[in-house]
Amino acid sequence: MTDAGPLLRVEGLQVHFPIKRGVFVDRTVGHVKAVDGVDLTIDRGTTYGLVGESGCGKSTLGRAILRLEEPTAGQVWFDGVDVASLKPEPLRHMRRRMQMVFQDPLGSLDPRQDVESLLAEPLKAHGLGGDKAAISTRLRELLDAVGLPTAALRRYPHEFSGGQRQRIGIARAITVEPDLLIADEPVSALDVSVQAQVLNLLEELQERLGLTYLVIAHDLAVVRHISDVVGVMYLGSLVEQAPADSLYEQPLHPYTRSLMSAVPVPDPVVEDARERILLSGDLPSPADPPSGCRFHTRCPWRQETRCDDEVPVLRELAPGHLVSCHWAEDVRDGRLLPKGPDEVAATQGVSVAATGGRAADDALVGGVDEPISYL
């Protein structure tokens, strides 16, 4: 934490998984492009939130940064060192500075180790902590930092509730005083009343220890709550990245817009008034992504034929606000109106009639009762 500049810089990162066929000889018949050319930077002491639906590659990206997954191409610069090309031993040392918090605390904690042993293990693995007494003091500090009683040391993971287990997971990650914490769905397995406790804890630790976070989550409200910068992923690439408030106040990419319109807000007044953009169909297979803009098969704003043929690049439309859409300005200024569902369906050869008699309202519904006007 000496020099300025971003703590983490990812350039052109790709992670492709081969698809193998054959009984005796593995033939590679294709690749799942889980992460396909992602650039991002995270400044020290800030939180980068990565959102997207399941299968968009957000978890793979997080794992590839730590090299838990070998990147196919691209660089990961952590504090000026290219992690992607580090040899095993230097990598092991580097990992002390970048730790991970997993989604499922029960699955990521060894059920046969008590908390003391779980927390001391990273210290010993990195030769930190000193003698027994020093380690014991350190563990007590840690428990205190994550809000668990000292009595927890002698207990096993199954004796704790989900929220407490996640606290143990966080304590384990910060044991070795990392600079970067990658949290993959840190609260999605928790009950709502407990979610808030863990989110507050993460924020408090960041403030106290000067941590840098990469938070991966599918819940847009959670991400907005804790992030400085948010990146939205779709089928392996970033489609939009912006400071959190700017992204939520004015989402520019059609996918971000639909995603946000789909998140229910716990307020009936907001729910009754808001515009819903229903997307047709499911996420296409990342093994066979659509040509051109990957979102064009579901996009209500798609324009013939540029969206089908030309891959859009991330462009900066406002300070710090990047978007990869050919028509972002026109969509923003309302010069382009979203297409009706029938049209999206007809041009894509899929049915979007999800609601029987009210098919016309399906792909796009303005408010609950009133369909907004179509082009």
Add this chain to the structure above:
Amino acid sequence: MNPLTTPVLEVEDLRVRFQRRGEPATLAVDGVSFSVAPGETVGLVGESGCGKSVTSLATMGLLPSRGVQVDGSVRLDGRELLGAGDRTLRKLRGKDMAMVFQDPLSSLNPTVTVGLQVTEVLAQHRGLKGEAAKAEAVDLLDRVGIPDPRRRLGEYPHQLSGGMRQRALIAMALACSPRLLIADEPTTALDVTIQAQILELLRDLVQGSGTALVMITHDLGVVAGLCDRVHVMYAGRIIETAERRDLFARPRHPYTGGLLNSVPRLDSGRGTPLTPIRGSARDTIPWAQGCAFAPRCDSAEDDCLVEVSGSEVDLVTEPGGRELRCRHPLTPAVPTTSPLTPGATS
């Protein structure tokens, strides 16, 4: 809701007790009552372990008979279901009442094609066979928005995506236009864009065919957009009931208020503080000793405990239809009945 319409489902004083040998019995549902009218959507909300799913399983008669004791009354169109024989229930399930579960993959038979699973319902309850059943199945899948339904009929559940499977399950549930549909966390396993599609489908179903819908969820956002009336459950009991808008605008039970304050909202920016509820769902006391929420409650006082007050905390119905089980609510009762007095509990 029109008070004259008779409810489709009436659940009265439902109690479900799980008894395992050598262990004390667990009262998972402890005196739950609610009713659902045609075309109405009622939400059962609560966190894991509050008894919402057990309530739905007991309603459908899907709990195992061994080691489980179900008391109270469950009436479908006035007809008592508790104690009804298996054959009677089997005739009703799928026809008059249907259920959609959280995990569509484990509720579909992995070894049988989707088509067969849908036509099975049609053959069982509507006597449709062969081409007629197939045509109806195609129609059903089309209604729930499954593209290319004819091809999908020949596919197995693992070949469908999560959203598609949930649609197939909903199609099966709709096959006989049931009077009552119970949806237990139907969108929890799905992505938000797919969740939006499924919720829209359910909304249309209720509005279009007057089905009574019981929506079981932990997601307050889903409730806010879908339900007419909401029951909040905690530790096996209903602790607050209100109309949707009323509940969100003026939560009165500290637990309801706590839930609302602990969810981050998409429309509130960074730094908006979250106020979590203390402790976890494990920190409860039995209702017989007092309010189960008292150990986590900031408004709790001594008289929340039975040993101080001498009586259990009852569910009280107030004018306006709100029901509340709390001695120290966040806001006073409806202003029209008792004028706001400064210094009241807040």
